[in-house]
Amino acid sequence: MPTQIPKLTPEAFEALFTELQDTFGTEASTQSKTGTKAQKLSEAATRDPLARYLNERNMIVGPANKDGGLPISCPWRDAHTTGDGGAMYWPAHTGGYARGHFKCMHAHCEKRTDKEFADAIGFTAGNDVLSALILAGEIGLSEKFAERYADSLRYVTKLKRWYVWDGMRWKEDTKGEAKLAAKAFCDEIAALVREGMPGEDEDPTRRRAIVQAARYFESAHMVGAVLDLANCEPALVLDVEMLDRDDLLFNTPVGTVDLRTDRAFIGRPALEAQRAHGGVLRSHMEVATAQGPGMVTSGTFAPTLGCSIALARLPAGVAAGDTVSVQLRGAAATATVCQPPFVRNGRVLVQ
Helix, strand or coil: CCCCCCCCCHHHHHHHHHHHHHHHCHHHHHHHHHHHHHHHHHHHHHHCHHHHHHHHCCCECCCCCCCCCEEEECCCHHHCCCCCCEEEEECCCECCECCCEEECCCHHHCCCCHHHHHHHCCCCCCCHHHHHHHHHHHHHHHHHHHHHCCCCEEEECCCCEEEEECCCCEEECCCCHHHHHHHHHHHHHHHHHHHCCCCCCCCHHHHHHHHHHHHHHCCHHHHHHHHHHHCCCCCCECCHHHHHCCCCEEEECCEEEECCCCCCCCCHHHHHHHHHCCCCCCCCCEEEECCEEEEEEEEEEECCCCEEEEEEECCCCCCCCCEEEEEECCEEEEEECCCCCCEECCEECCC
16 A cells, blocks of 8 residues: 555646546536536427417527527518518527517617517417416516415525414415415416417417417426425515514414413413523524534423523534523524433433
């Protein structure tokens, strides 16, 4: 076994790298990445109802460019005074556009909007609902979803969890109710799109396009996109501290218990003891130490100890017996570092 790390000259390193490249084929990896991008652009064009409509109408006049843009025949080409009738349509999520976007470089079309384009090619003409939905895209639909469910859904970013209002309290969504709400919302959108569908004998191409658009709006992709984008909407975002901001109100499976009342119930002494010790440590709470910041990973109230206990990730150098500070309901609460377990066989093991 060598006792020293071998040294390589720049020339030897270059030769080694070339040999590794030839042996393991890094070029194939580059091609794989390129193929992945091309595949994503192709999928975006396949999902986009307007792009599919353009394809069925033979309005796409060439292959997509490297950013996914589709060269098309401009619907106002007869009004162009110079050049050809070419333009470009970018399906949603291509070319840096979150929504589908039309662009013609001719001065005559400089101020044309996406709505005018969709109407001009006959896709949304006479269907104001479809026109509004196409222009709104996934972002606009997620905003509408947030407005619709502002009273019944919340998303806690720190915990990465959805919560639902059950009439008495915000409870964690363990049954996928948020996803079911998004599915019902998208199904309703798809039904609205189908209302403006022409008859089979009127315009079969446009009819097929609207059927495809309806399927797009009720697809698993759209349901997931609406839910993913809605979790950052202000109407739905809830800070974790807001769930426990009042130390006299306690969230229970049977409703909210208010310690300001004289109501007697089993467990009240334990709740009052919890309140007397300043609340309960919970996951994701920030811990301040002399060695730097830490984070609570889990916490609860320990009746045997009469105080809150927690497990936390702490910086190196923090030792048992050190005093740290935890942000609890927006205020700093002191805590003592100790080595678990806290209790064994009913006997307290920590001070």
